[in-house]
Amino acid sequence: MTRRLASLILCGSVAVLGSACATKSFVQKQVSATESKLTQQMTATETNLTERAALQETKLRETADRAGESRQAIDVADQRLNGLDLRVGEVGARASSARDAEARLSQRLASRNRHRLLDARFVYFDSGQTEIRSQDVDELEYVAKALRADPNAILELQGFADSRGSDRYNRELARERVEAVMRYLVQRHGIELRQLGAIPMGKVALGAGEKASPEALAKARRVDIRLLAPWSSWEDAQSQIDPTAPEQTVTVIPAPQGPATISALPVQAEPTQPPQAARIDAPALGRLPEFLKTITPKDLGGEQ
Structure with a gap:
């Protein structure tokens, strides 16, 4: 009996040990699979x-x-x-x-019809004569040179006679003197007629209380020469002469609307010595045509 019990216990132990070994192997397999x-x-x-x-x-x-x-x-x-x-x-x-x-x-x-007075010159005549005197040739040479230098410049000529003689005779004499000046400029220097404007003024009446002295009569026998240039031409000439020069007060000469009169003449204290401030030197007048030739349509805002 005792032996049977010991055998059963031994078998049970073996079974338990076998089961434990089987479980450990299974666990190891499961862990390996999971890993x-x-x-x-x-x-x-x-x-x-x-x-x-x-x-x-x-x-x-x-x-x-x-x-x-x-x-x-x-x-x-x-x-x-x-x-x-x-x-x-x-x-x-x-x-x-x-x-x-x-x-x-x-x-x-x-401003194409506005002109500026550049200079004023005077040519005097002997009593009753219309011929250009030799001492006045320089005056005409000067204005001829100025007209050739600026084709847009014009001359305003006014002929006078002294107070002696009839009005008709003096008007005719003044006309012939103006024509003599124009003839000289056209024939000697080829000045175009469009640059010349002339009017015979007749005799110069003496002022109140003034006597007909030889000096007064000699100053009356003359042709007044007024050199005018369009305003734009004068500005171009001034810029060529001295661009840095200060602006000066100038006199605008409007285009004449009717016959000139004696009251329209400039008052001169001494006709033989006109003011020098308005005079432009000859070299400047000579350079003006060259400057005008350099102006192109592009400078005026157009296309070439």
Whole structure:
């Protein structure tokens, strides 16, 4: 009985030990399988993360490339805008120059009939005579040179006689004296008739209380020569003479609207010595045609 019980206990122990060994082996297998699954999952996850990181890096590179291209496009657009700004500035400057030229041209057109007195000269005659005296030739040479220098300049001639004789005789004598001056300028120097304007004024009446002295009569026997130039021509001549010279007060001579009268004559204290301030030197008059030739339609706002 005792032996049977010991055998049963021994068999039970063996069975328990066998079962325990089987359970440990099973557990070890399960742990190994779980570790393998975890390792596979971790490897797959790591691979997935690596792939996603590589994809994100590729996308970042593409984005950086696109950003660089955008910056280049922006730089190109900025350069184009700068070029357009420069062109707009040039167009604005040209438009401003065109407006200035148009304003100058309009002013010239508006002032085309306005003339300025450049100089006044006098040619005297002997009593009852119409011939040019030798001592007065220099005066005519001077005005002829001025007319040749500026084709737009004109002469205003007024003929006078002294108070002796009838009015008809003195008007005829004054006309012949004016014609003698015109004939000299046309025949000797080829001056165009369009540059000459003449009117015989007749006799010069003596003032109240003035006596007919030889000196007074000699001063009355004359032709007044007024050298006039268009306002624009005078401005061009002044700019050629001295661009830095201060502006001077000038007298505007409007285009004559009717016959001249004695009251319209300039008052001169001494006819033989006209004012020198209005006189332009001969070299300046000589340079004026060359300057006028340099003016182009573009300077006046037009197209060449």
